[in-house]
Amino acid sequence: MEASAIREILKVASSPGVISLAGGLPAAESFPLAIMQDLMARVVEKHGAKALQYDASEGFGPLREALVPHLAARGVAVDPSGLVVFSGSQGVLDAIGKVLISPGDVVAVEAPTYLGALQAFNPYEPRYAEIATDDHGLLPDSLDAVLTREPVKFVYLVPTFQNPTGRTLPLARRLAVAEILRRHGTLLVEDDPYSDLRYTGERVPPIQSFAPENVAYMSTLSKTFAPGLRVGFCVAPAPLLRWLVVARQGVDLHTSTLGQALAAEYLVGGHLERQLPKILALYRPRREAILAALSRHLPAGFRWTQPEGGMFVWVEGPAGLDAVRVNERALAAGVAFVPGRYFFVDEEQGAATLRLNFTAADPETLDQAVEVIAAALIAELAAGGK
Amino acid sequence: MEASAIREILKVASSPGVISLAGGLPAAESFPLAIMQDLMARVVEKHGAKALQYDASEGFGPLREALVPHLAARGVAVDPSGLVVFSGSQGVLDAIGKVLISPGDVVAVEAPTYLGALQAFNPYEPRYAEIATDDHGLLPDSLDAVLTREPVKFVYLVPTFQNPTGRTLPLARRLAVAEILRRHGTLLVEDDPYSDLRYTGERVPPIQSFAPENVAYMSTLSKTFAPGLRVGFCVAPAPLLRWLVVARQGVDLHTSTLGQALAAEYLVGGHLERQLPKILALYRPRREAILAALSRHLPAGFRWTQPEGGMFVWVEGPAGLDAVRVNERALAAGVAFVPGRYFFVDEEQGAATLRLNFTAADPETLDQAVEVIAAALIAELAAGGK
Numbered sequence: 001m002e003a004s005a006i007r008e009i010l011k012v013a014s015s016p017g018v019i020s021l022a023g024g025l026p027a028a029e030s031f032p033l034a035i036m037q038d039l040m041a042r043v044v045e046k047h048g049a050k051a052l053q054y055d056a057s058e059g060f061g062p063l064r065e066a067l068v069p070h071l072a073a074r075g076v077a078v079d080p081s082g083l084v085v086f087s088g089s090q091g092v093l094d095a096i097g098k099v100l101i102s103p104g105d106v107v108a109v110e111a112p113t114y115l116g117a118l119q120a121f122n123p124y125e126p127r128y129a130e131i132a133t134d135d136h137g138l139l140p141d142s143l144d145a146v147l148t149r150e151p152v153k154f155v156y157l158v159p160t161f162q163n164p165t166g167r168t169l170p171l172a173r174r175l176a177v178a179e180i181l182r183r184h185g186t187l188l189v190e191d192d193p194y195s196d197l198r199y200t201g202e203r204v205p206p207i208q209s210f211a212p213e214n215v216a217y218m219s220t221l222s223k224t225f226a227p228g229l230r231v232g233f234c235v236a237p238a239p240l241l242r243w244l245v246v247a248r249q250g251v252d253l254h255t256s257t258l259g260q261a262l263a264a265e266y267l268v269g270g271h272l273e274r275q276l277p278k279i280l281a282l283y284r285p286r287r288e289a290i291l292a293a294l295s296r297h298l299p300a301g302f303r304w305t306q307p308e309g310g311m312f313v314w315v316e317g318p319a320g321l322d323a324v325r326v327n328e329r330a331l332a333a334g335v336a337f338v339p340g341r342y343f344f345v346d347e348e349q350g351a352a353t354l355r356l357n358f359t360a361a362d363p364e365t366l367d368q369a370v371e372v373i374a375a376a377l378i379a380e381l382a383a384g385g386k
Numbered sequence: 387m388e389a390s391a392i393r394e395i396l397k398v399a400s401s402p403g404v405i406s407l408a409g410g411l412p413a414a415e416s417f418p419l420a421i422m423q424d425l426m427a428r429v430v431e432k433h434g435a436k437a438l439q440y441d442a443s444e445g446f447g448p449l450r451e452a453l454v455p456h457l458a459a460r461g462v463a464v465d466p467s468g469l470v471v472f473s474g475s476q477g478v479l480d481a482i483g484k485v486l487i488s489p490g491d492v493v494a495v496e497a498p499t500y501l502g503a504l505q506a507f508n509p510y511e512p513r514y515a516e517i518a519t520d521d522h523g524l525l526p527d528s529l530d531a532v533l534t535r536e537p538v539k540f541v542y543l544v545p546t547f548q549n550p551t552g553r554t555l556p557l558a559r560r561l562a563v564a565e566i567l568r569r570h571g572t573l574l575v576e577d578d579p580y581s582d583l584r585y586t587g588e589r590v591p592p593i594q595s596f597a598p599e600n601v602a603y604m605s606t607l608s609k610t611f612a613p614g615l616r617v618g619f620c621v622a623p624a625p626l627l628r629w630l631v632v633a634r635q636g637v638d639l640h641t642s643t644l645g646q647a648l649a650a651e652y653l654v655g656g657h658l659e660r661q662l663p664k665i666l667a668l669y670r671p672r673r674e675a676i677l678a679a680l681s682r683h684l685p686a687g688f689r690w691t692q693p694e695g696g697m698f699v700w701v702e703g704p705a706g707l708d709a710v711r712v713n714e715r716a717l718a719a720g721v722a723f724v725p726g727r728y729f730f731v732d733e734e735q736g737a738a739t740l741r742l743n744f745t746a747a748d749p750e751t752l753d754q755a756v757e758v759i760a761a762a763l764i765a766e767l768a769a770g771g772k
Contacts, residue, residue, distance in 0.1 A: 004632075028435035036438075040426040049414035052422075052612035087473055087616075087638045094637045098509055119636040123484055226438035228643030230473075246390075250505040251480045252473045256642045257614030 006115060006342055009327070013336035019369045021356045022336040024163065024311055030279045030359075031226050035271060036262075042269065043261040051261040057249045059085030059233070060260035066267035067233055074195065075205040076217055078235045084245055087255045089193055089232040091248065092218040093120035096154070096189055098247040099240070101126045105153040108146050110138050112343035112350055114163045114191065117156050126153070128345040135305070137162065137169035140176035147184040154187040154216075159207060161194040161310025164343045164355040168308060171204050178210035185214075187240070192219045196276060198309035199284040213237055223311075224276055225266050229259040283311075289363030290356060293370035299378055311359045314340065317377060320384075321352035329376035335369045392501060392728055395713065399722035405755045407742045408722040410549060410697055416665045416745075417612050421657060422648075428655065429647040437647040443635045445471030445619070446646035452653040453619055460581065461591040462603055464621045470631055473641045475579055475618040477634065478604040479506035482540070482575055484633040485626070487512045491539040494532050496524050498729035498736055500549045500577065503542050512539070514731040521691070523548065523555035526562035533570040540573040540602075545593060547580035547696025550729045550741040554694060557590050564596035571600075573626070578605045582662060584695035585670040599623055609697075610662055611652050615645040669697075675749030676742060679756035685764055697745045700726065703763065706770075707738035715762035721755045 013020035043051050047062070058064070064080040071078055086092045093116065101107065101124035109117070111130040118128075129150045132142035137159060146152065157177075159169040169177070181188050190207050208217035216236035221229065234244065248254075266272055290313055294304050301318040317323070323339035330337065340353025354373070358366055399406035429437050433448070444450070450466040457464055472478045479502065487493065487510035495503070497516040504514075515536045518528035523545060532538060543563075545555040555563070567574050576593050594603035602622035607615065620630065634640075652658055676699055680690050687704040703709070709725035716723065726739025740759070744752055 052614040228438040
């Protein structure tokens with residue numbers, strides 16, 4: 001139901017004339033369109049027919065090798081045999097659901113959490129246990145309590161620039177989470193799509209680096225190369241990784257060889273290193289613009305996150321506010337966002353919350369859009385839900 | 387188990403020095419490597435950043451449009467909204483399993499059938515009902531009896547140049563199957579990856595064309611463009627198609643936009659029409675070579691199919707022969723194939739059968755390989771299973 005509500009919102013949001021803060025799209029200007037032909041030339045020259053042929057379910061060898069130093073620079077130590085390439089992060093999530101979830105199994109998630117993970121897991125019929133969060137992400141005590149109370153199959157977290165809140169779990173909590181995972185012998189699925197998109201502050205190491213035997217770490221090139229290539233990857237303990245490969249073989253055999261070969265060339269050619277500063281330079285003023293616009297336009301009684309990176313700001317309004325109705329009002333004035341309630345497993349929560357994307361629009365447009373949303377909020381508060 | 391046995395065989399088959407008739411790989415020479423840079427240039431020029439961005443789960447618009455005349459020329463009448471692009475045929479099979487199969491549901495399949503379909507369906511825990519076949523494919527009376535006896539959720543068939551047998555269901559049987567499907571109100575999943583690879587004889591229309599409301603028709607560009615792109619597609623009745631889209635959204639969001647854009651350009655640029663005759667000219671002598679080699683080298687007591695197209699010949703030996711042991715003997719002499727028993731749901735069947743691929747090796751190599759296999763067969767028969 002949440003999924004179809006979101007689909008409906010995104011469909012309307014992509015209509016001509018609508019300013020969308022609803023999606024999670026990278027800006028079109030962030031793509032290295034200018035080098036695609038060169039990348040293709042290199043791929044054809046280096047790999048020839050191999051780049052067009054069926055390939056191993058584990059991933060294209062040159063990409064697996066190129067990901068080793070890429071991951072090492074991000075705190076994840078692994079050799080090529082310890083990682084598998086999937087068709088986007090979504091492919092990792094589906095394989096994890098398929099391998100680990102039997103109907104009724106408990107999956108522990110943050111409240112709120114990433115909707116795409118719920119969409120991947122739901123067909124395998126888990127029950128969810130919610131972990132409480134504050135402005136710095138999940139509360140380790142809440143995680144400990146959930147793991148003590150429930151037979152949790154695995155924990156799913158987005159610890160850095162979380163979707164939907166933009167929050168980042170601080171180092172001390174990461175260490176606490178690693179200790180709790182080890183103590184309970186529980187697996188964490190650490191979803192890390194955004195950590196390269198840091199506009200301010202210092203990089204925090206992944207939880208995986210503190211408890212590699214208890215973590216399946218997953219990331220993607222969707223935010224730093226191109227989402228349309230559908231290249232994600234997973235580093236996990238060997239027995240789990242083997243089962244993920246078996247599961248994915250029945251799902252899609254392997255990820256596009258050509259897409260993987262282009263991605264490998266993007267990494268080994270140093271293109272990601274050159275492109276990332278451009279992407280950050282594009283998004284940094286957008287983040288500043290949306291935070292400034294929220295300060296400028298929102299009435300008293302609202303608070304919002306100050307994400308150091310990623311793509312989203314999370315706004316919380318006063319109790320009683322219905323963000324679904326606010327979205328309808330904003331849409332009537334040509335601006336779309338996603339009401340936050342859809343990111344909670346327990347639908348009673350989050351009624352007064354909004355997720356705003358800031359990467360797909362320029363600073364001026366963001367200011368206009370927030371002004372429209374603020375007007376919708378004020379009108380909705382004035383109407384008192386009538 | 388079958389899947390892992392096959393994986394093991396394919397791994398050994400790809401070792402240096404081994405001649406492999408085991409896989410189902412298109413020949414590397416069949417790929418349009420020379421035009422890949424031009425295709426990329428056209429894609430960048432026509433679609434720009436759209437080719438690298440997230441896209442609709444239903445498929446990239448220009449590819450869906452390009453597939454309409456492509457399918458019409460093959461007897462499948464559909465408009466763009468009636469087809470969905472998936473990540474290879476395997477992606478279609480997984481989505482069908484996910485949407486249609488609850489544990490214990492009955493899926494009716496040919497005996498033998500395509501192993502990749504079983505791999506896609508098995509995680510959803512179906513029961514299989516086997517439909518009897520002869521040299522011309524499934525027996526309509528057997529299908530009718532299975533549908534009368536069992537509560538079949540859907541039927542899965544590869545009616546043209548079947549994998550593993552190479553058999554093609556004649557027109558009269560297709561009409562009978564369509565009538566049976568309509569009478570029982572049963573869905574057929576018609577898997578048609580090979581029909582463009584016809585070396586002799588006349589094209590036969592798909593069963594879909596005789597019972598569009600009862601058929602989910604699926605095909606791929608893996609054999610006529612490049613399997614490494616992972617582009618498959620499905621034409622199905624609207625309510626089923628909607629659910630397939632919802633299911634695949636949780637699995638991989640959508641198929642690589644870039645891969646789809648390249649495929650669209652391959653179709654609209656007339657490249658497939660120019661490439662296909664080259665592919666046929668490459669494979670036709672290979673088919674003739676393997677059939678001649680079988681006549682030349684195999685001892686009495688063996689029969690094999692005379693496929694008019696596709697990638698496989700099916701060999702049946704005398705009762706008591708164990709093709710798994712024959713494969714071990716052939717491997718020791720540097721030649722690999724797949725024992726036929728792995729393609730049967732009922733493992734007691736097919737012990738004396740072999741699947742031989744003829745598209746991945748040249749005519750001389752095929753003759754050598756068949757000579758080695760014949761020697762292994764003769765040695766195994768002489769040893770009498772000892």
